Amino acid sequence: MTPPPKPIYQPFSQKTNSTNTIITQNTAIEGSIIAGHEITIHGSINGYMTASKITMEKSAICIGTIHSENVRIAGNFNGEIKSKKVEILASAKIKGIIQQKILRVESGAILDAEVKHQH
Numbered sequence: 001m002t003p004p005p006k007p008i009y010q011p012f013s014q015k016t017n018s019t020n021t022i023i024t025q026n027t028a029i030e031g032s033i034i035a036g037h038e039i040t041i042h043g044s045i046n047g048y049m050t051a052s053k054i055t056m057e058k059s060a061i062c063i064g065t066i067h068s069e070n071v072r073i074a075g076n077f078n079g080e081i082k083s084k085k086v087e088i089l090a091s092a093k094i095k096g097i098i099q100q101k102i103l104r105v106e107s108g109a110i111l112d113a114e115v116k117h118q119h
Helices: none
Strands: 020-023 028-032 036-042 044-056 061-073 076-088 093-105 110-117
Touching: none
Parallel strands: 020 036, 028 044, 036 044, 044 061, 061 076, 076 093, 093 110
Antiparallel strands: none
């Protein structure tokens, strides 16, 4: 009998050399993403995201909750953000709650959110 093939992924508990996870434009994820490094999103996510840095590009559409040290949004977000630093670019459309210490909003961004300063 032939043994099963070895998995092509590394289990979550093993360290990898990767420093950035990229969610491509034609990718949709429903669920949780938990990363100790940076996540760059071009696609869509419905769920919970946590990482050291989260970047949502113009094509990104996300619904859910973000916990991160640094968040940069150029796409569409609906939900709750809790971060030390939040940067909202001119192309962004945000609805929800933002809890942050540092907030930067570029002219042209659409912000329909409750903004709370963290101490």
